[in-house]
Amino acid sequence: MNNEKKILLGITSGIAIYKVVDLCSRLVKAGYEIEIIMTENATKMISPLVFETISRGKVHTDMFHSGHHEEVEHIEMARRADLFLIAPTTVNTLAKIANGIGDNLLTSTVLAYDKTVMLALSANTKMIENPATIENINKLQDRNFEFINSKSGMLACNNIGNGRLAEPEEIFERVEDYFVEKDLKGKNIIVTAGPTREDVDPVRYITNRSSGKMGFAIAKKAFQRGANVTLIHGDCKVSPPYGPENIRINYNHELKSEIEKRFDDADCLIMAAAPCDFRVEKYSENKIKTKNNLILNLVENEDILKYFGEKKKEQMVIGFAAETFDLHENALKKLESKNCDYIIANDVSSSTSGFDVDDNKVSIISREDTIDMPLMPKIQVADEILDLI
Numbered sequence: 001m002n003n004e005k006k007i008l009l010g011i012t013s014g015i016a017i018y019k020v021v022d023l024c025s026r027l028v029k030a031g032y033e034i035e036i037i038m039t040e041n042a043t044k045m046i047s048p049l050v051f052e053t054i055s056r057g058k059v060h061t062d063m064f065h066s067g068h069h070e071e072v073e074h075i076e077m078a079r080r081a082d083l084f085l086i087a088p089t090t091v092n093t094l095a096k097i098a099n100g101i102g103d104n105l106l107t108s109t110v111l112a113y114d115k116t117v118m119l120a121l122s123a124n125t126k127m128i129e130n131p132a133t134i135e136n137i138n139k140l141q142d143r144n145f146e147f148i149n150s151k152s153g154m155l156a157c158n159n160i161g162n163g164r165l166a167e168p169e170e171i172f173e174r175v176e177d178y179f180v181e182k183d184l185k186g187k188n189i190i191v192t193a194g195p196t197r198e199d200v201d202p203v204r205y206i207t208n209r210s211s212g213k214m215g216f217a218i219a220k221k222a223f224q225r226g227a228n229v230t231l232i233h234g235d236c237k238v239s240p241p242y243g244p245e246n247i248r249i250n251y252n253h254e255l256k257s258e259i260e261k262r263f264d265d266a267d268c269l270i271m272a273a274a275p276c277d278f279r280v281e282k283y284s285e286n287k288i289k290t291k292n293n294l295i296l297n298l299v300e301n302e303d304i305l306k307y308f309g310e311k312k313k314e315q316m317v318i319g320f321a322a323e324t325f326d327l328h329e330n331a332l333k334k335l336e337s338k339n340c341d342y343i344i345a346n347d348v349s350s351s352t353s354g355f356d357v358d359d360n361k362v363s364i365i366s367r368e369d370t371i372d373m374p375l376m377p378k379i380q381v382a383d384e385i386l387d388l389i
């Protein structure tokens, strides 16, 4: 799909330019066709040869170069591109764009471009928070510009503060988001992911093998498809995706109360989390001494999926059933007993699907139908699940 998408990548002379080598490589590997414009100052920081090699294309730098001119370069580049991304964007180039100045190839091409321009800003904190910069950002908010805001952290000037360029992963994801059809726009979706835990004593707890990957994939895709997504998750082995509101919890009661706060306004709850089914009957205030044959009495926890299944009015509730035998029968029982609209059933006895791997083989079960899906990447499973909404 990406093969058809052309990205015009503008590069200016911010110190974070080194991150854009990585970004460019990611975009190329994902199949985007990249055309690059560097400002003259940017070429003093990194040679165009680096970007020419990584992008496997031409890097344009000079508006007035001599040679063969079949076309007016900045007009044709603007016409060809599906998205114009400028990373890093210096506050200088931002100021020119905000004021309609076209004094070099990059800024002239921005003037000739009528689709979305994404600006990934980065500069020293004082420069980025300068009233002139803020005014320039505000000027562009109502036009065809999207901002990838700078982050706080250690800056190249050795100060700690706002101004770091967003990481290449985030910029890459924003590009991917841009090209996904926004068919879930306006929907409020709560996605839960990963395990919860139950404390045994001050140093030990019980949990389960859920990695959070399936829930994170659903949250990422729902966000890309335009939904307002809240992702509520336990301690996961992977980082949560950029975009959704991200709420970290540890315990079942936190999971329940965070869902509760949002449930009335939600269109859909997708419970991909694996809350602990049991807790120890008696938490030990002191660390339990090592001994042979320690017996822990476990009692059943409240069933959160069932609670929201019974509470729902207009909301769609989608649950997961991780089973090791009688997959369909058990999933159907779960659908009925928890009053869900759909159960996504997966057989976790296989090592290639389910917990902690990138692929999943699921069955989508409703009262009317059972659809057995083939083994596929979780990100693709996520799309199939979101198609139900």
Ligand SMILES: Cc1cc2nc3c(=O)[nH]c(=O)nc-3n(C[C@H](O)[C@H](O)[C@H](O)COP(=O)(O)O)c2cc1C
Pocket: 011, 012, 013, 014, 015, 016, 039, 040, 041, 042, 089, 090, 091, 092, 093, 122, 123, 124, 127
């Ligand atoms: C080492 C160095 C690092 C710089 N880093 C930044 C930066 O991160 N952000 C920024 O807005 N300007 C930065 N500047 C200043 C810009 O390079 C300067 O404003 C330049 O005129 C911008 O030109 P351009 O927008 O055409 O690339 C830096 C300058 C130097 C020498």
